[in-house]
Amino acid sequence: MSKSKTAAEFASMTPEGRYDLMVSLVKQEQVIWTLQDNDGCVMLTTDDEDCIPMWPTEEAANSWAVDDWQHCQPLAIPLNEWLERWVPGMQDDDLAVAICPVVDDLGVVVLPHELEERLVKRQAH
Numbered sequence: 001m002s003k004s005k006t007a008a009e010f011a012s013m014t015p016e017g018r019y020d021l022m023v024s025l026v027k028q029e030q031v032i033w034t035l036q037d038n039d040g041c042v043m044l045t046t047d048d049e050d051c052i053p054m055w056p057t058e059e060a061a062n063s064w065a066v067d068d069w070q071h072c073q074p075l076a077i078p079l080n081e082w083l084e085r086w087v088p089g090m091q092d093d094d095l096a097v098a099i100c101p102v103v104d105d106l107g108v109v110v111l112p113h114e115l116e117e118r119l120v121k122r123q124a125h
Contacts, residue, residue, distance in 0.1 A: 091113065
């Protein structure tokens with residue numbers, strides 16, 4: 001079962017591989033994870049945009065909570081709440097999603113509606 005992927009296994013995958021895995025795990029578990037501290041969600045800044053990191057498992061999110069982020073706690077967001085409230089809110093705030101970042105690799109950065117499309121699209125068999 002792919003749910004048991006460890007943070008180390010995520011770190012060894014390509015950004016695209018992590019994106020694909022994240023989509024399938026979030027569809028399966030119906031939950032998406034981010035990190036929060038007393039001020040709210042963790043924000044990352046790339047050259048082009050501000051983004052909120054998202055992970056498919058609590059362990060993967062927790063693996064980011066080191067060094068500057070060690071005071072952060074994983075936050076589980078039910079998928080339906082993420083789709084209904086987070087996607088529009090992030091788009092209003094011009095925020096992107098960093099898909100399953102690992103140490104030294106921010107991963108694929110997408111707009112919230114792009115992730116939403118992959119999460120709600122029916123899988124072709």
